[in-house]
Amino acid sequence: MGRRATVIVLDGVGVGDAPDAARFGDEGANTLAHTARAVGGLRLPNLASLGLGNVLELEGVPPTEEPRASWGLMTERSAAKATLAGHWEMMGLVLEEPLPTYPEGFPEEIISRFERETGRRVIGNRPASGTQIIEELGPEQERTGAWIVYTSADSVFQVAAHTGVIPLQELYAACEKAHRMLIGEGRIMVERVIARPYHGEPGSYERENENRHDYGIEPFGETYLDRVEASGREVVAVGKIYDIFDGRGITRHLPGKPDDMAKVDAVLKALGDLEKGFVFANLVDFDAKYGHRRDPEGMAENLERFDRRLPEILETLGEEDLLIVTADHGNDPTFRGTDHTRERVPLLLADASGKARPLGVRRGFSDVGATVAAWLGADRGGLPGESLLG
Missing domain, CATH: 3.40.720.10 (Alkaline Phosphatase, subunit A)
Incomplete structure (x- = not known):
């Protein structure tokens, strides 16, 4: 050996x-x-x-x-x-320069394009704890079918979806489109796009960490x-x-x-x-x-x-x-x-x-x-x- x-x-x-x-x-x-x-x-x-x-x-x-x-x-x-x-x-x-972050949320042109390419509107669009924003906006997502988009202090574009409302494969496809928009067109606008599926009822939502998927920069x-x-x-x-x-x-x-x-x-x-x-x-x-x-x-x-x-x-x-x-x-x-x-x-x-x-x-x-x-x-x-x- x-x-x-x-x-x-x-x-x-x-x-x-x-x-x-x-x-x-x-x-x-x-x-x-x-x-x-x-x-x-x-x-x-x-x-x-x-x-x-x-x-x-x-x-x-x-x-x-x-x-x-x-x-x-x-x-x-x-x-x-x-x-x-x-x-x-x-x-x-070694990353000598910090990657872009979005303390005020993502620019309107990014969100509008993501909505057009995925066929669903976006709610959220601000820095947040994933568990907190899901509890806050999960009921609205269940009513409307909108994406929950959020970020953090890191350079990430996170998309949360209730898998009883939006199928897991549709979430992955949407994140692949976001990855192409934000990373794959010659400029790096985020470090990672992250698919954040969850399930459950209001007040007791649970994130499906085993089905999380990250789409990063090469x-x-x-x-x-x-x-x-x-x-x-x-x-x-x-x-x-x-x-x-x-x-x-x-x-x-x-x-x-x-x-x-x-x-x-x-x-x-x-x-x-x-x-x-x-x-x-x-x-x-x-x-x-x-x-x-x-x-x-x-x-x-x-x-x-x-x-x-x-x-x-x-x-x-x-x-x-x-x-x-x-x-x-x-x-x-x-x-x-x-x-x-x-x-x-x-x-x-x-x-x-x-x-x-x-x-x-x-x-x-x-x-x-x-x-x-x-x-x-x-x-x-x-x-x-x-x-x-x-």
Whole structure:
């Protein structure tokens, strides 16, 4: 069996102290520390054994004198606090300029064209929490059949549809048209178009996260995923990784629906039959279900669920295996608003040797991709990032 690398991204699980947080209006945010404080301490013995308590002061998770993993922090270089920007930077693409956002909603010409091309009118068209705007406008959508369109602090065009009113395939077709309008005609007006199906009755609507679909921009340059694939190794994407990279540099996709524990199952499945290559996984529930919904108890419970599954992953590590656990941005469930928060992210790197050292504060997320490429023997030339292998 050849060498394997696994990167697991705990979506939105930041650790505060980003030096430019004030520029994003996020000074003081700290997803992990504030979640721990809100619930009276976290119970994460397995992450603690890797060294999570060495990364930051964390209630319930003490530092350890002999961590199993090397530990540190990463500071994002990209001018964003978004999932796509964070993952792209990990794989060697840095967004130097922020993508357009729409704090006043989308221009009338965009909305009018979307209405013409889809045959339905639009309601909403403002920044909003997805769950809140669905509860507010869901009854009107049920009466009129209009699209619910909204955005956030990120560069996204989100379309919500009650699947009892608008069939799922019609929602997907509409989002494909929006993607062509906003991304596919020579200009990038948003980072992603997102289909947000939901069902239920007024007062108890439920989003169908398993049927969510993202239509993103294609990576503008070569990534470490491309380099690993070009080296003849398999690249397995778990969760939304496939959508984030528009399928580029990926040889196999495991959706891992409907929740993060199913994604852990998918990681284990991939490792069960992968002889050499890269498993890249995103656990989105931390962000989508708990961060955006400002639910620290749910965030804590999901962290503890992941911690209980972590030994299963660690037990798969052979002499030729590398594991990195990190995050892509913050989403402090105790912070004001409902958007992502600009934070540093944790960095834990483990292999079968059990040797560990402090990694310090890394400037940029691309050290992740550089490390994966170095471990797997893929070309690293020309892309940012330094290997963490020492």
